[in-house]
Amino acid sequence: xxxxxxGGGLVQAGGSLRLSCAASGGTLSNYAMGWFRQAPGKGRExxxxxxxxxGSRYYTDSVKVRFTISRDNPTxxxxxxxxxxxxxxxxxxxxxxxxxxxxxxxxxxxxxxWGQGTKVTVSS
Numbered sequence: 001x002x003x004x005x006x007g008g009g010l011v012q013a014g015g016s017l018r019l020s021c022a023a024s025g026g027t028l029s030n031y032a033m034g035w036f037r038q039a040p041g042k043g044r045e046x047x048x049x050x051x052x053x054x055g056s057r058y059y060t061d062s063v064k065v066r067f068t069i070s071r072d073n074p075t076x077x078x079x080x081x082x083x084x085x086x087x088x089x090x091x092x093x094x095x096x097x098x099x100x101x102x103x104x105x106x107x108x109x110x111x112x113x114w115g116q117g118t119k120v121t122v123s124s
Contacts, residue, residue: 001026001113003033003096008118011086019081019118021096029076032099034111035069037092037120046106048081049099058105062089088124093117 007019021033035047048069049058054076057069068082079096097111104110 001028001098003028003098003113003115005094005096005115005118008094008120010121010123013087013122013124015086015122016082016084017086017120019083019094019096019120021079021081021115023077027077028079028098028113031113032105033069033071033079033096034099034105035079035081035094035096036108036111037090037094038117039089039092042092044095044108046108047094049105050079052076060106083120086120086122088122091120091122093119 002024004022004024011017032051034049036044037047038044046060050069054071066085070080072078095117096115098113099110100112101110
């Protein structure tokens with residue numbers, strides 16, 4: 001199975017985008033899932049995490065009041081990242097992955113089945 005991200009694009013500061021993460025070649029419904037991002041010239045960083053049931057959600061502080069992670073019902077096989085009030089600092093390639101290895105939910109080491117990413121560019 002592999003994650004496939006979509007929904008990125010160019011948006012003005014203050015605007016919104018919704019990213020989607022679907023499964024290719026299998027299902028992601030049994031996994032907790034995470035979103036990460038990598039800005040130009042920087043390392044990949046944690047953005048958000050959602051449990052398999054969708055009942056628990058965690059965010060990095062910089063997006064906590066602006067972004068919402070969710071997963072579709074009832075299959076739970078697609079994960080979304082609703083991004084509001086976008087800022088230029090949100091410009092990055094966004095990746096989703098399945099939390100398959102345990103450990104800290106904010107650590108890349110806990111994740112498998114990474115997608116190729118979707119690019120988000122926020123113009124100021």
